[in-house]
Amino acid sequence: MDHGRRSPRQQRSRQTVAWILEAAAQLFREHGYLATTTNKVAERAGVSIGSLYQYFSDKDDLLAALAEEHMERTAREVEDALAACAREEAPLPRLVGALAEAAARAHMHDPGIHPLLIDQALHRPDLVDGLRALEGRIAASLAAELRRVHGGGPDPATAALLAVQGINAQVHGALLWPPPGRTADEVLKALVRMWTAALGAAPER
Amino acid sequence: MDHGRRSPRQQRSRQTVAWILEAAAQLFREHGYLATTTNKVAERAGVSIGSLYQYFSDKDDLLAALAEEHMERTAREVEDALAACAREEAPLPRLVGALAEAAARAHMHDPGIHPLLIDQALHRPDLVDGLRALEGRIAASLAAELRRVHGGGPDPATAALLAVQGINAQVHGALLWPPPGRTADEVLKALVRMWTAALGAAPER
DNA sequence: ACCATGATGTGAGCAATGCTCAGATTCCGG
DNA sequence: CCGGAATCTGAGCATTGCTCACATCATGGT
Numbered sequence: 001m002d003h004g005r006r007s008p009r010q011q012r013s014r015q016t017v018a019w020i021l022e023a024a025a026q027l028f029r030e031h032g033y034l035a036t037t038t039n040k041v042a043e044r045a046g047v048s049i050g051s052l053y054q055y056f057s058d059k060d061d062l063l064a065a066l067a068e069e070h071m072e073r074t075a076r077e078v079e080d081a082l083a084a085c086a087r088e089e090a091p092l093p094r095l096v097g098a099l100a101e102a103a104a105r106a107h108m109h110d111p112g113i114h115p116l117l118i119d120q121a122l123h124r125p126d127l128v129d130g131l132r133a134l135e136g137r138i139a140a141s142l143a144a145e146l147r148r149v150h151g152g153g154p155d156p157a158t159a160a161l162l163a164v165q166g167i168n169a170q171v172h173g174a175l176l177w178p179p180p181g182r183t184a185d186e187v188l189k190a191l192v193r194m195w196t197a198a199l200g201a202a203p204e205r
Numbered sequence: 206m207d208h209g210r211r212s213p214r215q216q217r218s219r220q221t222v223a224w225i226l227e228a229a230a231q232l233f234r235e236h237g238y239l240a241t242t243t244n245k246v247a248e249r250a251g252v253s254i255g256s257l258y259q260y261f262s263d264k265d266d267l268l269a270a271l272a273e274e275h276m277e278r279t280a281r282e283v284e285d286a287l288a289a290c291a292r293e294e295a296p297l298p299r300l301v302g303a304l305a306e307a308a309a310r311a312h313m314h315d316p317g318i319h320p321l322l323i324d325q326a327l328h329r330p331d332l333v334d335g336l337r338a339l340e341g342r343i344a345a346s347l348a349a350e351l352r353r354v355h356g357g358g359p360d361p362a363t364a365a366l367l368a369v370q371g372i373n374a375q376v377h378g379a380l381l382w383p384p385p386g387r388t389a390d391e392v393l394k395a396l397v398r399m400w401t402a403a404l405g406a407a408p409e410r
Numbered sequence: 411a412c413c414a415t416g417a418t419g420t421g422a423g424c425a426a427t428g429c430t431c432a433g434a435t436t437c438c439g440g
Numbered sequence: 441c442c443g444g445a446a447t448c449t450g451a452g453c454a455t456t457g458c459t460c461a462c463a464t465c466a467t468g469g470t
Binding site: 217 | 445446447448449450
């Protein structure tokens, strides 16, 4: 929400903000968060350090703004994938596969900066809330799909939330960096098999 | 492994290192990583700043040392829980429940500092490896248990790894901070139900 | 066309931080 | 008791995040 302080009203200031964000993303990617100085960001952006602090309250604020952008794009991509599944009335295994692939795509989008953004999100209370809200949105979409295929057991909402969290972690930890002796494809198959069983239609009793 | 630079040989220097680590843990807990200065750590530890830098190469190194300690204890706790299950020949649902509860206990052990440690681990390549090694160790123990109860499907090793990663994320995201309208107990039940289905014995075909 | 007001841009410099280093102090084997 | 190694010390250097007093630019009313 309120990242920064003054919000840009004229065209040239919006350009300035865009330059700053682009420069920050580049430098964070190249040298990491700590090794990036605000003065260098301003320098690469071609603006003075004072301008930077007119639109961002903090060094953290820079990363927070990038994180919000990233989270928004991720949510859209995953929700689009789910919407496509709904349109073609895909069965459960296809649903799980699409979800995992969409998550993998989102995480691959900018591998150099993704871990930084997640890190930062974890120790900024406002961004933790944002991350949970994002999970909630995706889980809600998934829950609707689970009901369509009669999956998720007695509590599709909770099942969907657990699935979103679990699949996300597995994509990070195993799909993108497969363990030695396994290919990404094998991991994906195992993942789909497991979640199909976990979310499979289960009668109330 | 080689956290720091010189390694303490005499008794008094081991005491110094212990004081420094204790002070660092306290200050990180109280004020976070960025707001904690190395000089304050030395001051609270009752040693000079020079002594601190004799045993820790970096400010990061302090947190890395704490993270290693934390990871080691976590691994031990979870492995103990699995060993107990093995001794009493517990069935699958009990296995999953024990795993989730052990993970929850480990994460609750020092809530003030746990997220910081995880954060830090995520952008230090050596600690990322440590974290993956830890996951691997726990997954190996779990895989053995899965074979005992004939669970895990055609590839118990991969299934165990995915389960460890998934359960860990769910404990963080849903069990310790249940979503509105759900209790921790309900979440645990759903979690156990899902993983019991996911890991349930499945014939080769 | 003009100017007044607010939006935007500038960069030297301050306060604070991570970390070094030259030397003082303490410990231990012989 | 002594020589060298281990340990400890803390003033200070280099660097960083960030502020502030001021310059410049854009816009809308007359």
